[in-house]
Amino acid sequence: MSRTLKVGVMAGLSFALAAIFIAVPTHTDPSAYATIIKPPIVPSPINVLPSTVGVISKGDVMINFMYQAIKTPEFWEAVKRQSIGVATSTDLQRIAVETLDKPVVPLVRNLAPLLKVANTAGGVLTAYSLGSFVGNGGMKLFGQDPEGAVCRSVGDDLGGIMVQLISGQMCGGFRSPAEYVPNLDAPMQYGSPQSCVTIAGSRSCSQILSRTTLPRALGPSWEGVPAYCIRNTGPNAPYPPVEPMVRYLNTWQVWYNTPWTLMNGASHGYYGCGSTSLSALYDTVGDSAPITGISASTSPATRVDVDTVRGNPTRNFRTSVIGSDGLIYDTRSPGWTETDSTFPVPDFPILPPDVIPSEIQVWQESPGLEPIPLYNEPTSPEYQTFAQRYPLCTTGSCMLDLTRNGITCFSGNSCVNWFDESMQGSDESTYKCSYGGQAVSLRECIVYKPMWNPQAQSQGNQLAKPDTGETLPNPTPNSGKDSETFDAPIKDPESSRKCIPEGWGVFNPVEWVQKPVQCAMEWAFVPRASVVNRELEGLTAPWVNKAPAQITNLVMGMQFQAPVGCDGIRVNVYFLGDPFHIMNACPGSPLAGMAMWSRIFGNIIFSVYGLVAMTRYIARVFGFSGLGSSGGDLD
Amino acid sequence: MIVEWLLALGADMSAWFAGLQADWTPPVFLTEFATNLNSLLADLNGVGVWADWAYILAIVGIVLATWGITFAIKIVRAIASYIPFFGGAG
Numbered sequence: 004m005s006r007t008l009k010v011g012v013m014a015g016l017s018f019a020l021a022a023i024f025i026a027v028p029t030h031t032d033p034s035a036y037a038t039i040i041k042p043p044i045v046p047s048p049i050n051v052l053p054s055t056v057g058v059i060s061k062g063d064v065m066i067n068f069m070y071q072a073i074k075t076p077e078f079w080e081a082v083k084r085q086s087i088g089v090a091t092s093t094d095l096q097r098i099a100v101e102t103l104d105k106p107v108v109p110l111v112r113n114l115a116p117l118l119k120v121a122n123t124a125g126g127v128l129t130a131y132s133l134g135s136f137v138g139n140g141g142m143k144l145f146g147q148d149p150e151g152a153v154c155r156s157v158g159d160d161l162g163g164i165m166v167q168l169i170s171g172q173m174c175g176g177f178r179s180p181a182e183y184v185p186n187l188d189a190p191m192q193y194g195s196p197q198s199c200v201t202i203a204g205s206r207s208c209s210q211i212l213s214r215t216t217l218p219r220a221l222g223p224s225w226e227g228v229p230a231y232c233i234r235n236t237g238p239n240a241p242y243p244p245v246e247p248m249v250r251y252l253n254t255w256q257v258w259y260n261t262p263w264t265l266m267n268g269a270s271h272g273y274y275g276c277g278s279t280s281l282s283a284l285y286d287t288v289g290d291s292a293p294i295t296g297i298s299a300s301t302s303p304a305t306r307v308d309v310d311t312v313r314g315n316p317t318r319n320f321r322t323s324v325i326g327s328d329g330l331i332y333d334t335r336s337p338g339w340t341e342t343d344s345t346f347p348v349p350d351f352p353i354l355p356p357d358v359i360p361s362e363i364q365v366w367q368e369s370p371g372l373e374p375i376p377l378y379n380e381p382t383s384p385e386y387q388t389f390a391q392r393y394p395l396c397t398t399g400s401c402m403l404d405l406t407r408n409g410i411t412c413f414s415g416n417s418c419v420n421w422f423d424e425s426m427q428g429s430d431e432s433t434y435k436c437s438y439g440g441q442a443v444s445l446r447e448c449i450v451y452k453p454m455w456n457p458q459a460q461s462q463g464n465q466l467a468k469p470d471t472g473e474t475l476p477n478p479t480p481n482s483g484k485d486s487e488t489f490d491a492p493i494k495d496p497e498s499s500r501k502c503i504p505e506g507w508g509v510f511n512p513v514e515w516v517q518k519p520v521q522c523a524m525e526w527a528f529v530p531r532a533s534v535v536n537r538e539l540e541g542l543t544a545p546w547v548n549k550a551p552a553q554i555t556n557l558v559m560g561m562q563f564q565a566p567v568g569c570d571g572i573r574v575n576v577y578f579l580g581d582p583f584h585i586m587n588a589c590p591g592s593p594l595a596g597m598a599m600w601s602r603i604f605g606n607i608i609f610s611v612y613g614l615v616a617m618t619r620y621i622a623r624v625f626g627f628s629g630l631g632s633s634g635g636d637l638d
Numbered sequence: 639m640i641v642e643w644l645l646a647l648g649a650d651m652s653a654w655f656a657g658l659q660a661d662w663t664p665p666v667f668l669t670e671f672a673t674n675l676n677s678l679l680a681d682l683n684g685v686g687v688w689a690d691w692a693y694i695l696a697i698v699g700i701v702l703a704t705w706g707i708t709f710a711i712k713i714v715r716a717i718a719s720y721i722p723f724f725g726g727a728g
Contacts (some may be wrong), residue, residue, distance in 0.1 A: 254665075294678055353716045456678035526639060527639050527641075528640055528641050529641070530641040530642045530645060531642065534642045534645070534646075535642075535645060537648045538642075538645040538646055538648075539649075541649040541653065542648070542649045542653075544650050544653075545652065545653040545656035545657060546652075546656050548661040548662065549656055549659050549661065549662060550659065550662040553662055553663070553664050554664070557664060557668065557669065558672075559674045560672055560676075561672050561675055561676055561679075563679065564679070565686070565692055566679075566683045566684065566685045566686035566691055566693060567683065567686040568680055568683045568684035568685070568686050569684060569686060569687040569689075570682060570684040571684045571685060572681055572682055572685060573680075573681040573682075573683075573684060574681075575681065586682055586684075586685060586688070587684070588687045588688060589687075595687075598687045598688050601688045601689060602687070602688065602690050604691065605688075605689040605694065606690055606693055606694075609693070609694050609697045609698075610697065612697070613697040613698075613700060613701050616701045616704070616705075617700070617701060617704045620701075620704045620705050620708040621704065621708060623708065624708050624711050624712065
């Protein structure tokens with residue numbers, strides 16, 4: 004078996020080497036080299052109307068064009084002027100329009116409702132996300148980029164975000180806004196963290212541990228009012244909310260700054276939650292620091308069953324598009340929960356070819372809850388005009404075509420000198436440009452200026468900038484075999500691959516040797532994201548109730564933070580009455596000056612300590628003893 | 639596929655190892671320790687003006703990082719000493 008394998012491997016290598024040596028000449032003239040190994044590219048039309056920069060072509064070529072346009076000095080000047088780093092999506096869009104000098108066909112009339120949505124419905128969606136969503140819808144409705152070429156080709160840098168925005172592709176899914184409280188419309192669950200908030204990258208959650216009712220001793224109006232014992236896992240946990248009204252609980256509570264304790268705002272004491280053991284979550288609500296007249300025995304807790312499903316329900320985005328035929332076309336996004344860090348992009352339904360979307364609605368749906376309307380706007384007149392004029396564009400079969408005497412130049416018709424001939428005006432009726440079957444200005448076809456030029460074909464530079472006619476360099480540099488070999492991007496492991504060449508590629512040894520090998524290597528070593536996610540989930544689930552995870556939870560629940568106050572140490576002793584503070588060093592107090600000197604001396608002491616310790620550690624690496632050492636304790 | 643297989647293998651081994659251990663509920667003294675520590679830290683929150691805690695934490699962090707780096711250098715040096723004709727210990 005191993006012998007057979009060896010023979011097979013040797014035969015494969017021999018064939019590969021033979022293919023390389025036969026096909027690649029021995030001379031090193033770069034131009035001849037490139038000409039020989041690079042097969043001519045068969046011209047093909049693009050599905051973009053160049054004057055409509057909002058509609059970007061699939062494939063890398065036009066994305067390269069986008070980058071070319073974006074990276075002009077004028078764009079960066081506009082960036083500086085507009086402080087784009089904090090600009091909103093509408094600012095970005097406007098700058099794009101100004102800089103690129105191209106009209107954008109907006110799918111909807113305005114973004115104002117989107118901004119409004121960002122402040123409602125729990126703030127689930129940000130204006131930026133929705134702006135991209137609209138673009139994404141436009142993208143799909145225009146039938147562009149069905150394979151996600153934009154997302155595979157651009158990054159999250161400013162230029163990449165710009166391309167995403169203009170092209171309408173939202174590559175990262177909806178992002179959880181920086182600050183929002185999820186599940187405001189869901190019944191509160193008990194036991195496990197549900198309400199979380201992320202501020203400055205730090206995620207804090209609130210966890211309801213037990214429930215009781217306030218006793219009459221707090222006042223007649225408080226008797227029977229529900230009170231909840233809540234554990235916060237971080238300094239920014241949603242409880243207590245800014246406003247006094249806790250909307251889940253149908254009562255109001257004021258927190259004291261110590262976890263586990265509730266203080267009734269109308270009294271002078273605290274109301275303790277008692278045991279914090281996870282095993283005793285629902286046992287008793289006691290009184291670690293009782294209010295006058297209150298004791299643990301007077302306020303037994305009510306055990307509450309955990310309901311994780313209702314408290315954090317699965318959601319869906321439902322997109323309803325009302326077509327020009329009056330029918331409603333629905334589609335739903337994959338499920339997600341509001342505690343996820345990202346949300347899926349709402350999908351768009353596929354409309355029949357002759358149907359134009361006239362209104363777009365987006366709903367957030369949850370089982371057992373009322374649907375929340377997120378968006379409801381008619382499509383813009385510009386879009387309707389565009390769609391009516393170019394109906395083929397709504398099905399993805401919208402091509403920019405150049406014809407010579409009524410025959411397309413992409414079927415072998417001789418159009419080598421089409422640009423010069425048309426510019427000379429010798430015969431203006433010879434060449435026609437059309438988009439989606441409709442005649443457009445011949446200038447729209449300027450992107451095809453070098454398309455049939457033999458030299459441009461050999462170099463792969465077959466498109467021109469739509470505004471200037473300047474030839475665009477091929478995004479895959481044809482400077483040599485190395486770049487062609489090593490600059491090849493890693494393919495999306497989720498997609499099917501084409502490993503064996505066909506057409507002109509059969510004459511290229513790179514296509515026969517390097518690319519199949521790369522294909523196989525990627526298949527073998529690049530894991531699919533879905534598999535990785537599944538395995539990671541399987542990795543953590545068995546540990547949930549084990550000691551390491553429990554200890555980690557305990558440690559994570561500890562609220563380590565540097566002291567920041569000035570009112571000193573709080574002394575809370577039962578028989579001494581109300582808590583009081585010692586070592587108060589707030590401005591104006593007698594100890595304020597002493598605290599200042601304490602800081603100075605503390606800094607000096609720790610500076611000296613740090614200097615001595617570091618020099619010792621470093622010196623011992625080289626056999627010395629460091630500052631302040633006798634040298635006898637080298638390790 | 640190979641990496642996926644390795645991931646699955648690692649996940650299975652992790653699950654198997656986790657299955658060897660019984661479920662564990664933290665004892666009361668441990669959870670109360672965390673609670674008491676939080677309570678203590680909250681009580682001490684008012685001593686912020688008595689020291690530049692951020693500065694002190696930075697100094698301690700730098701010292702620990704220095705120790706870690708120099709310790710790693712020593713480890714590497716010790717291992718390298720066993721390389722024949724190179725380290726000098728063999």
